[in-house]
Amino acid sequence: xxxxxxxxxxxxxxxxxxLYWEKGYHATSMRNLQDAIxxxxxxxxxxxxxxxxxxxxxxxxxxxxxxxxxxxLRVHSTSPVExxxxxxxxxxxxxxxxxxxxxxxxxxxxxxxxxxxxxLLSVAKSALKSVEDQFxxxxxxxxxxEEVGKSKDxxxxxxxxxxxxxxxxxxxxxxxxxxxxxxxxxxxxDHHPFQ
Amino acid sequence: xxxxxxxxxxxxxxxxxxLYWEKGYHATSMRNLQDAIxxxxxxxxxxxxxxxxxxxxxxxxxxxxxxxxxxxLRVHSTSPVExxxxxxxxxxxxxxxxxxxxxxxxxxxxxxxxxxxxxLLSVAKSALKSVEDQFxxxxxxxxxxEEVGKSKDxxxxxxxxxxxxxxxxxxxxxxxxxxxxxxxxxxxxDHHPFQ
DNA sequence: TCTGGAATTGAACGAACGTTCAAGATATAT
DNA sequence: ATATATCTTGAACGTTCGTTCAATTCCAGA
Numbered sequence: 001x002x003x004x005x006x007x008x009x010x011x012x013x014x015x016x017x018x019l020y021w022e023k024g025y026h027a028t029s030m031r032n033l034q035d036a037i038x039x040x041x042x043x044x045x046x047x048x049x050x051x052x053x054x055x056x057x058x059x060x061x062x063x064x065x066x067x068x069x070x071x072x073l074r075v076h077s078t079s080p081v082e083x084x085x086x087x088x089x090x091x092x093x094x095x096x097x098x099x100x101x102x103x104x105x106x107x108x109x110x111x112x113x114x115x116x117x118x119x120l121l122s123v124a125k126s127a128l129k130s131v132e133d134q135f136x137x138x139x140x141x142x143x144x145x146e147e148v149g150k151s152k153d154x155x156x157x158x159x160x161x162x163x164x165x166x167x168x169x170x171x172x173x174x175x176x177x178x179x180x181x182x183x184x185x186x187x188x189x190d191h192h193p194f195q
Numbered sequence: 196x197x198x199x200x201x202x203x204x205x206x207x208x209x210x211x212x213x214l215y216w217e218k219g220y221h222a223t224s225m226r227n228l229q230d231a232i233x234x235x236x237x238x239x240x241x242x243x244x245x246x247x248x249x250x251x252x253x254x255x256x257x258x259x260x261x262x263x264x265x266x267x268l269r270v271h272s273t274s275p276v277e278x279x280x281x282x283x284x285x286x287x288x289x290x291x292x293x294x295x296x297x298x299x300x301x302x303x304x305x306x307x308x309x310x311x312x313x314x315l316l317s318v319a320k321s322a323l324k325s326v327e328d329q330f331x332x333x334x335x336x337x338x339x340x341e342e343v344g345k346s347k348d349x350x351x352x353x354x355x356x357x358x359x360x361x362x363x364x365x366x367x368x369x370x371x372x373x374x375x376x377x378x379x380x381x382x383x384x385d386h387h388p389f390q
Numbered sequence: 391t392c393t394g395g396a397a398t399t400g401a402a403c404g405a406a407c408g409t410t411c412a413a414g415a416t417a418t419a420t
Numbered sequence: 421a422t423a424t425a426t427c428t429t430g431a432a433c434g435t436t437c438g439t440t441c442a443a444t445t446c447c448a449g450a
Contacts, residue, residue: 002395003447024307026221030438040399041439051438103306107365111298111306112219125369159366159375167362170302171354174320180354192386197425198417225408235429236409246408 009047012037017058017065022100024112025055025120056123062105063127066091070134080142081189084135084161088185092168093178102173106131107166132158148194160193204242207232212253212260217295219307220250220315251318257300258322261286265329275337276384279330279356283380287363288373297368301326302361327353343389355388 019036020028030051034041048054070087077083096102109124135158142148148157172181188194214231215223225246229236243249265282272278291297304319330353337343343352367376383389 002449003397003445005397006446007397023309024221026219027307027309029436031436042400042441043398045439046397101309108306110368111303111365112222114218114222114296128369156375160379163362163366163379164358165362166365167358167360170306170361170365171358173305174323180351184355184358187387191388192382197419198415198427200427201416202428224406226406237411237430238428240409241427 005043005047007037007039007043007047012039012047013057013061016054017061017105018100020055020058021062021105021108024108025117026112052117052120055120059106059109059120059123059127063130066131067134070131070138074138074141079147080138080145081147084138084142085185085189088161088165088168088188089182091165092172092181092185095169096172096178103169104166107169128162132162135161152193157193161188164188200238200242202232202234202238202242207234207242208252208256211249212256212300213295215250215253216257216300216303219303220312221307247312247315250315254301254304254315254318254322258325261326262329265326265333269333269336274342275333275340276342279333279337280380280384283356283360283363283383284377286360287367287376287380290364291367291373298364299361302364323357327357330356347388352388356383359383 015037016033019032023032030041030044033051033054034044037044039047044054048057069090070083073083073086073090074080077086091104092102101108106124106128110121110128113121113124115121132155136154139148139152139154139157143150143152143154168181168184172178175181210232211228214227218227225236225239228246228249229239232239234242239249243252264285265278268278268281268285269275272281286299287297296303301319301323305316305323308316308319310316327350331349334343334347334349334352338345338347338349363376363379367373370376
C-alpha cells in the first residue's frame with residue numbers, strides 16, 4: 001500500500017560516510033549532510049532519527065567497508081601475511097589520495113569524541129575491535145601456513161598491527177614524504193613481534 | 196602607563212589548553228572557554244584575537260609542556276634510552292588518569308582539523324616535528340653512550356617512536372586493560388629498529 | 391479513476407554559535 | 421585630586437545550529 005521511499009539508503013549512507021569521514025562528527029552540520037546526501041531534514045529524521053543516527057549508520061558502514069576489503073584481500077592472496085601487508089599499504093599509502101581522509105574514521109572518531117557521546121564512542125570502539133579480531137584470524141591462518149611462528153599470540157600480534165596502522169596513518173597526515181612509510185611497512189612483518 | 200591586565204596569561208593559557216585538549220577544537224565553544232579561563236569575550240578578543248588565536252596559543256603551550264617534560268626526564272636520567280622509555284610510559288599510561296585526554300593534543304588536532312584551518316594545522320604539525328627532533332637528539336646521545344647501535348639513523352628511530360606513541364595512545368583510548376601496553380612499551384626499545 | 395496512507399518538502403523554531411563594542415571600572419602619571 | 425589611557429564587562433549582533441511539523445506530493449490498491 002501507498003508510497004515507497006525513493007532515496008537509495010545504501011547510497012545515502014555512503015555519501016554521509018564520506019562527509020563525516022572527511023570532516024569529523026562536530027564539524028559536520030546537518031545542512032552539510034542534507035547537501036551531501038540530497039535529502040531534506042524531514043526525510044533524514046524519519047529515516048535516521050537524528051544527526052547521531054546518521055553518524056552511527058556511517059560508522060557501521062565504514063567498519064563493514066574495511067572488513068570487506070580485508071576479506072577481499074584474503075581470498076585474493078595465497079598468503080595471509082601478504083594480505084595483511086597489502087591492507088596496511090592500502091590504508092596507509094593509497095588512502096591518502098583516494099579517501100575522504102587519510103585517517104581511519106574509527107580512530108578519528110575515538111580521538112574526537114568524549115564520553116558525552118557514549119553510544120557513538122562505543123560503536124567506534126567495538127568496530128575497531130572487530131577489525132582487530134579479523135587481523136587475529138588472518139594471523140592464525142598464517143600460523144597454519146608457517147608464515148608466522150606458532151608460539152606467537154595472534155591477538156597480541158593483531159593488537160600490534162592495529163597500533164602500527166593508527167600510528168602510521170596519523171604520521172602520514174603530518175608528512176608528505178611516503179618513502180619512510182613504505183619502508184616501515186615492508187619491514188613491519190620481518191621483525192619482532194612477528195618474527 | 197595606566198592599567199595593567201589583571202588576568203594571569205600563563206594560567207589562562209593553561210586552562211584553555213586543558214579544555215581544548217579534552218574536547219577538541221570544534222566541540223569547544225567560546226562560552227565554554229569563557230567559563231574555563233574566567234574571562235569575558237572582550238578581554239579574550241583583545242588578548243587573543245579569536246577562538247583560533249586561543250587555540251593556537253594552547254597548541255604552542257602544549258608543545259612546550261611536552262618538550263619541557265622530555266628535557267626534565269633527560270637531565271634526571273643517566274640513560275637517554277631510559278628517559279625516552281619513561282616519556283613513553285608517562286604519555287601512554289599515566290596520562291590516562293592525569294590528563295584532560297589520554298590522546299596527544301597535537302595528534303588529536305591533526306586528526307580533527309582539515310585544510311579549512313591551514314594555520315592551526317601547520318602549528319600542530321610543526322610542533323609534532325619538534326618533538327620528533329628532540330627524540331632524535333636523545334637518540335644521538337644514546338648512540339654516544341653505546342645504548343643504541345651507531346649504524347641506526349636517529350631521525351628514523353625518532354619517527355618510529357613518534358608512530359608508536361600515537362598508535363599506543365589511540366589504542367589506550369579503546370581499551371581499559373593497560374597490561375598489554377606496559378609490555379609493548381617495555382619491549383619497544385629491545386628490538387628492531389632500535390636493536 | 392479515485393482515494394488513503396506514506397514519503398517528501400522547506401519554512402520555521404528556540405538555542406547556541408563566534409564576535410563586536412559602547413559603557414563602566416581602574417590603575418598610573420601628573 | 422584629577423585626568424587619561426587601558427582593561428573589563430556583558431548585552432547584543434547576525435548567523436548557524438539541530439530539529440520539528442503542517443502542507444504537499446506521490447503511488448499502490450480498490
